[in-house]
Amino acid sequence: MENALLIGLSRQMALAREADVIANNVANVNTNGFKARSQRFEEYLMPVAKADSFPGAGQRLSYVLDGGVGLDVTQGAIERTGNPLDLAIQGDAFFTVQTPAGERYTRDGAFTLNSAGELVNASGFKVVGDGGVITFSPQDGDIEIGADGVINTKQGPRGQIKLVSFDNSRLLTSEGDNLFSSTAPSRPVGKDVKVSAGSVERSNVKPILAMSRLMEVTRAYQNITNMIQRTDELRGSAIQKLADMPS
Amino acid sequence: MRAIYTAATGMAAQELTVQVISNNIANQQTTGYKLQRAQFQDLLYQNLRRTGSSTSTQNTIVPAGIQIGSGVKLATTARNMSQGTISSSGKDYDLAIRGEGMFKIRMPDGSAAYTRDGSFELDSTGQIVTHDGYVLEPGVTVPTNATSVTISAAGVVQVGVTGQTALQTLGTVQLSRFINKAGLDSIGDNLFIETAASGQPIDGTPTGEGFGSLQQGFLEASNVNAVTEISSLIAAQRAYEMNSKVVTAADAMLSTTTQMFRS
Numbered sequence: 001m002e003n004a005l006l007i008g009l010s011r012q013m014a015l016a017r018e019a020d021v022i023a024n025n026v027a028n029v030n031t032n033g034f035k036a037r038s039q040r041f042e043e044y045l046m047p048v049a050k051a052d053s054f055p056g057a058g059q060r061l062s063y064v065l066d067g068g069v070g071l072d073v074t075q076g077a078i079e080r081t082g083n084p085l086d087l088a089i090q091g092d093a094f095f096t097v098q099t100p101a102g103e104r105y106t107r108d109g110a111f112t113l114n115s116a117g118e119l120v121n122a123s124g125f126k127v128v129g130d131g132g133v134i135t136f137s138p139q140d141g142d143i144e145i146g147a148d149g150v151i152n153t154k155q156g157p158r159g160q161i162k163l164v165s166f167d168n169s170r171l172l173t174s175e176g177d178n179l180f181s182s183t184a185p186s187r188p189v190g191k192d193v194k195v196s197a198g199s200v201e202r203s204n205v206k207p208i209l210a211m212s213r214l215m216e217v218t219r220a221y222q223n224i225t226n227m228i229q230r231t232d233e234l235r236g237s238a239i240q241k242l243a244d245m246p247s
Numbered sequence: 248m249r250a251i252y253t254a255a256t257g258m259a260a261q262e263l264t265v266q267v268i269s270n271n272i273a274n275q276q277t278t279g280y281k282l283q284r285a286q287f288q289d290l291l292y293q294n295l296r297r298t299g300s301s302t303s304t305q306n307t308i309v310p311a312g313i314q315i316g317s318g319v320k321l322a323t324t325a326r327n328m329s330q331g332t333i334s335s336s337g338k339d340y341d342l343a344i345r346g347e348g349m350f351k352i353r354m355p356d357g358s359a360a361y362t363r364d365g366s367f368e369l370d371s372t373g374q375i376v377t378h379d380g381y382v383l384e385p386g387v388t389v390p391t392n393a394t395s396v397t398i399s400a401a402g403v404v405q406v407g408v409t410g411q412t413a414l415q416t417l418g419t420v421q422l423s424r425f426i427n428k429a430g431l432d433s434i435g436d437n438l439f440i441e442t443a444a445s446g447q448p449i450d451g452t453p454t455g456e457g458f459g460s461l462q463q464g465f466l467e468a469s470n471v472n473a474v475t476e477i478s479s480l481i482a483a484q485r486a487y488e489m490n491s492k493v494v495t496a497a498d499a500m501l502s503t504t505t506q507m508f509r510s
Binding site: 067115117175 | 429
């Protein structure tokens with residue numbers, strides 16, 4: 001096969017995958033605490049022949065590869081809900097929840113209580129506080145959570161929500177269910193991080209950007225198709241003309 | 248193209264949001280109705296290149312892997328149990344709860360149900376019952392010769408009887424609380440029942456520790472805010488449209504591929 005075809009193909013495969021990434025962002029446009037992902041491309045240089053004895057130097061061919069899908073950790077919009085157990089984080093930090101597979105991190109702060117009075121997320125995973133799981137008793141009455149994550153009830157303090165951050169939160173792995181996992185260790189958060197009770201953080205997907213990028217991807221894909229077709233036509237006509245021996 | 252299926256999950260999710268919102272709007276005038284909000288979670292991710300894998304013999308680490316998500320799913324339609332507006336109705340047996348707690352109702356099969364709808368009536372035997380004729384627990388029977396009734400903030404039911412100057416105390420209206428009231432199961436007719444998620448009911452009297460007080464002659468309206476619902480509806484509709492555009496775009500990409508074939 002011709003190189004032009006293969007290079008075009010590598011670009012089309014990368015574009016198709018970017019469309020998948022955009023589709024996932026758009027599907028999660030109303031998901032609490034969702035962080036958009038964006039595709040990054042990298043050049044892949046085809047290795048050339050090692051021997052130098054050719055009369056002309058080997059031509060380097062560059063293909064495209066989808067090098068990585070980075071996490072956009074910018075702040076999403078904060079929406080008031082009025083539910084005292086809904087928490088939104090302002091700043092670079094994550095809530096920690098306890099799952100059967102270990103600690104996971106989330107920005108989705110739509111928490112509730114379970115029947116044992118423990119603070120849990122929508123999947124029922126327990127929210128971790130500075131002293132373990134946060135538990136309320138039926139007598140606690142109104143629950144107030146301060147900007148520093150300290151929980152107070154009529155019956156006294158109930159600990160503090162554990163917030164963590166990472167040296168590079170763009171490296172977090174998405175696990176689904178609004179959870180992230182990290183191979184790097186977490187660290188305590190800085191002073192500029194605030195929790196706001198009675199609100200949730202919405203998705204940080206920017207619809208206009210997503211739609212424009214999708215348009216670009218579609219057009220680029222079509223262009224490559226055109227290019228492949230032209231190359232094919234070129235080859236077709238070359239074969240025809242060259243084979244068209246004057247009799 | 249995976250994008251088509253991913254966008255389809257987005258469209259399905261927005262459809263569910265519209266269903267939840269329309270139920271809220273339909274129940275805007277329902278006494279004691281608590282609004283629901285659809286909440287979403289992202290679906291599983293496929294790791295095409297794992298974050299943290301090495302890229303060279305020198306153990307260079309991939310800074311960000313390739314993770315492709317597969318869409319969105321509905322996580323919960325949690326109820327917002329916040330207090331609704333209390334408005335005057337002027338009827339003797341209308342009760343509104345200011346604060347925590349729910350009325351306990353005895354269902355015909357003997358089980359208990361709970362409600363914030365305090366529009367009660369008397370049945371033919373003088374018992375305080377709901378619109379559907381289910382008895383308010385603990386049962387209070389008003390004698391036929393009662394001329395006036397007062398229900399105090401603490402739930403004490405007193406009636407004036409012809410020929411007597413002193414009021415006659417009939418009993419006390421009780422309330423029930425749940426540690427996780429958002430975990431109650433709605434069974435329609437403004438009623439909720441206990442589940443494994445809500446926990447056991449905690450019974451008490453109005454104005455007691457953690458319980459709200461009663462207001463006679465008032466009713467609690469739904470806590471649906473029309474403006475919030477309509478703006479959520481617009482947002483859901485736009486999100487639906489966006490997802491449908493993704494389907495169209497992915498389809499256009501597929502179609503260009505198919506058109507590469509020439510006969």
